[in-house]
Amino acid sequence: MARTSLPLTVTLGDLKKHVDARVRSGKYASASEVLRAAVRALDREDDAIRGALREAINGSLNDPRPSIPAEQVFSGLRRRHARRRREKA
Numbered sequence: 001m002a003r004t005s006l007p008l009t010v011t012l013g014d015l016k017k018h019v020d021a022r023v024r025s026g027k028y029a030s031a032s033e034v035l036r037a038a039v040r041a042l043d044r045e046d047d048a049i050r051g052a053l054r055e056a057i058n059g060s061l062n063d064p065r066p067s068i069p070a071e072q073v074f075s076g077l078r079r080r081h082a083r084r085r086r087e088k089a
Helices: 013-025 031-061 070-088
Strands: none
8 A cells, every 4th residue: 555645653642552452453454544543433523513513503594483682592591590590599
């Protein structure tokens, strides 16, 4: 396999034992393969989060209910917070 990037030095600390265990298991041929798989997993996680956020935003934008003015929302939140503080006291 031709190298398409320059070597990178990474300090893993306590995580090195996890990388080494994965290589020893035979699932990965090298620490580089483990780290590439980890970055791909992070990319998938980021994509899933972005997708969920996009879905929530679109759902909100497509909600047919009328918008609530910000001051009304914050006023309600202040009342709720004050009530909870009183209940805890």
